[in-house]
Amino acid sequence: MKIAVVGTGYVGLVTGTCFAETGNQVICVDIDQNKVARLQKGEIPIYEPGLDVLFDRNIEEGRLKFTTDLAEGVKDAEVIFLALPTPPGEDGSADLKYILGVANDLGTLLDHYVVIIDKSTVPVGTAEKVRAAIAKNAIVEFDVVSNPEFLREGVAVEDFMKPDRVVVGTTSELAKKVMESLYAPLVRQGNPVIFMDERSAEMTKYAANSFLALKITFMNEIANLCEKVGANVDDIRRGIGTDSRIGKRFLFAGIGYGGSCFPKDVQALAKTSSDYGYDFRTLKSVMAVNDDQKKKLLPIVSEYFEGDLAGKTIAVWGLAFKPYTDDIREAPALENIKALLAAGAKVTAYDPEAMDNVKKILPEVAFCHTAYAALDDADALMIFTEWPQFRTPDFEKMGNLLKEKVIFDGRNLYELSQMADLGFTYYSVGREPQNVKELA
Numbered sequence: 001m002k003i004a005v006v007g008t009g010y011v012g013l014v015t016g017t018c019f020a021e022t023g024n025q026v027i028c029v030d031i032d033q034n035k036v037a038r039l040q041k042g043e044i045p046i047y048e049p050g051l052d053v054l055f056d057r058n059i060e061e062g063r064l065k066f067t068t069d070l071a072e073g074v075k076d077a078e079v080i081f082l083a084l085p086t087p088p089g090e091d092g093s094a095d096l097k098y099i100l101g102v103a104n105d106l107g108t109l110l111d112h113y114v115v116i117i118d119k120s121t122v123p124v125g126t127a128e129k130v131r132a133a134i135a136k137n138a139i140v141e142f143d144v145v146s147n148p149e150f151l152r153e154g155v156a157v158e159d160f161m162k163p164d165r166v167v168v169g170t171t172s173e174l175a176k177k178v179m180e181s182l183y184a185p186l187v188r189q190g191n192p193v194i195f196m197d198e199r200s201a202e203m204t205k206y207a208a209n210s211f212l213a214l215k216i217t218f219m220n221e222i223a224n225l226c227e228k229v230g231a232n233v234d235d236i237r238r239g240i241g242t243d244s245r246i247g248k249r250f251l252f253a254g255i256g257y258g259g260s261c262f263p264k265d266v267q268a269l270a271k272t273s274s275d276y277g278y279d280f281r282t283l284k285s286v287m288a289v290n291d292d293q294k295k296k297l298l299p300i301v302s303e304y305f306e307g308d309l310a311g312k313t314i315a316v317w318g319l320a321f322k323p324y325t326d327d328i329r330e331a332p333a334l335e336n337i338k339a340l341l342a343a344g345a346k347v348t349a350y351d352p353e354a355m356d357n358v359k360k361i362l363p364e365v366a367f368c369h370t371a372y373a374a375l376d377d378a379d380a381l382m383i384f385t386e387w388p389q390f391r392t393p394d395f396e397k398m399g400n401l402l403k404e405k406v407i408f409d410g411r412n413l414y415e416l417s418q419m420a421d422l423g424f425t426y427y428s429v430g431r432e433p434q435n436v437k438e439l440a
């Protein structure tokens with residue numbers, strides 16, 4: 001099949017590369033000339049494990065091409081994916097200017113039947129808006145389908161190639177046939193495609209992300225309560241996660257969720273709710289609790305240093321919003337670093353992938369080439385990302401480098417007993433009793 005992908009950000013690049021890998025002829029379109037020039041030279045602008053092998057192979061075998069020219073992209077396309085940004089507008093709603101801008105242009109370019117696929121995360125009713133924007137100028141038949149993406153950064157290729165499900169929203173029989181043939185290679189491997197109407201598909205995406213954010217947030221609140229009652233959230237996670245109705249995944253308490261999607265999508269669903277006159281109370285709580293959770297360790301650090309961080313050096317391990325990515329959008333580390341700097345502390349930091357991105361916005365941080373270099377002469381260590389290399393460090397070396405053997409861990413990486421044996425003062429989330437009081 002001939003496929004055009006408009007927008008070669010995270011989702012567009014993975015979508016384009018993976019569909020090329022399943023034998024399609026793919027052309028990716030982006031307005032960013034520098035990005036397209038790099039892609040044409042065979043350079044991938046994002047860090048995503050496993051993408052490079054597929055990317056190189058499909059470029060070499062001529063199935064994957066890049067252009068800045070939308071007309072060239074859509075010339076012979078049978079399907080056109082819109083993988084464009086939908087950032088939050090000032091009121092929290094998803095900003096559709098990129099999607100509707102391209103939809104306007106598409107109307108003037110189409111000269112044959114084509115299926116236009118919303119891959120971006122877009123609010124309920126967007127497929128209708130895209131259809132209307134194209135129809136203003138179109139002289140041919142076309143369909144607009146909602147096909148939200150569920151991939152996770154860091155494991156995007158696997159998520160795309162072996163999805164738990166593919167959701168397709170369309171009420172057109174012709175578009176349904178096109179979508180069935182597009183996803184046939186994945187269906188043959190046992191990955192289900194679930195068909196529904198456009199509005200339900202759009203809503204499914206927000207429901208999925210919001211439910212996962214809720215699951216994490218619920219565990220974060222359980223963790224906060226564990227500290228008060230003297231229980232251990234790791235045990236609670238194991239105790240409830242083994243119930244198949246609850247499931248083991250996305251139950252890890254920590255320093256709050258971040259990234260380019262959960263914060264924006266929870267906010268956008270809350271906005272949709274209020275637009276439709278529905279007071280979605282659980283979503284409001286999720287947002288409020290997560291905002292607090294991100295700042296959870298700061299008062300503990302401050303208290304440890306008796307309220308005075310001026311002149312202290314705090315080492316930070318982990319800047320990305322999660323491991324296996326260089327993405328720092330809404331990363332809990334950033335807010336914490338800003339607060340540390342504002343309190344007069346110096347910050348030394350290490351992240352295997354995300355340091356270049358943070359350098360651009362927080363140049364006052366001292367970035368180090370290794371995790372251990374960040375500890376040299378630091379007063380304490382804070383951990384924000386669970387990169388595997390932080391899980392089994394050389395504790396003796398850490399103890400020698402740090403001025404004080406104290407760790408504030410937002411990701412619960414280490415066993416409490418081990419840290420006690422090694423003589424570290426160790427704070428994590430929901431595992432150490434803090435201010436426990438026995439009720440009468």
Ligand SMILES: NC(=O)C1=CN([C@@H]2O[C@H](COP(=O)(O)OP(=O)(O)OC[C@H]3O[C@@H](n4cnc5c(N)ncnc54)[C@H](O)[C@@H]3O)[C@@H](O)[C@H]2O)C=CC1
Pocket residue numbers: 006007008009010011012029030031032035083084085086098101102119120121122149150151152153260261
């Ligand atoms: N990043 C992720 O892990 C996931 C993102 N999504 C959703 O997918 C959508 C895209 O997200 P990302 O790929 O992260 O965005 P991104 O911001 O990484 O990339 C968007 C790309 O679109 C390009 N672009 C902007 N206007 C354009 C135009 N008029 N013509 C052509 N290209 C244009 C930009 O230059 C950029 O390269 C969003 O709605 C997001 O919520 C969904 C699932 C996963």
Ligand SMILES: O=C(O)[C@H]1O[C@H](OP(=O)(O)OP(=O)(O)OC[C@H]2O[C@@H](n3ccc(=O)[nH]c3=O)[C@H](O)[C@@H]2O)[C@H](O)[C@@H](O)[C@@H]1O
Pocket residue numbers: 121149150151152153154209212216249250251252253254255256257258259260261262321322
């Ligand atoms: O719509 C999107 O863009 C994507 O958003 C998330 O994917 P992603 O943001 O890449 O990352 P996740 O692995 O979901 O992690 C999100 C945040 O939750 C946090 N998290 C995750 C799991 C957990 O148990 N605890 C926890 O705090 C992570 O540290 C991270 O900050 C969803 O998992 C994807 O299905 C979805 O496609």
